[in-house]
Amino acid sequence: MNTTPTPMRWWRRLRTMIALAAVGALAVTLAPPTVASAAALQTADGLSAATAAGSCWEVKQQDGDAPSGIYWLVTPALVAPEQFWCDQETDGGGW
Known part of the structure; x- marks a missing residue:
């Protein structure tokens, strides 16, 4: 056969x-999104390393009432999130 x-x-x-x-x-x-991808959808508020923002300006855009202070930021040049001082009062903030 x-x-x-x-x-x-x-x-x-x-x-x-x-x-x-x-x-x-x-x-x-x-x-539907999984728990892992839902975590990735969190807002980048800069309040923790897990939610590090790309800049102080991004923090201000996420929360217009964000006070000046230390925020977690991460950029393509950084290996991991780091803490930076952000001025959220001068000239509208985001510095």
């Missing part, structure tokens, strides 16, 4: 595999 699939069966299998891959990719894309 010949177990080699005919060209028609081969194309059907390929088409089925492609359809399943597309459905899987769509399911992953439309899946």
